[in-house]
Amino acid sequence: MTTVCDECTVGLANDDWSHLDYHHEADEADEVMTRITAMLEILGWLVPVGDADEPGYFDCGVCGEIQCGGGHLWKGLSDDEG
DSSP: OEEEOHHHHHHHHHTOOTTHHHHSOHHHHHHHHHHHHHHHHHHOSEEEEEEEOOOSEEEOTTTOOEEESOEEEEEEGGGGOO
């Protein structure tokens, strides 16, 4: 299971990452998208599981940014292998 922030949940659910342009400067948005793309290549296909009850801070499993409060659980299809 991967705990994901609100911003990345929107991107994963809709396969639309254009909202990054509104939350970051242009160069920063490109850097964030590069990190996200690299992580998604590692994680593979993700499916939503539900809300995570994360007390305090957590690192988003997709963008790597530190978040506070609850996140969203996503399961990789490869999580069932092995």
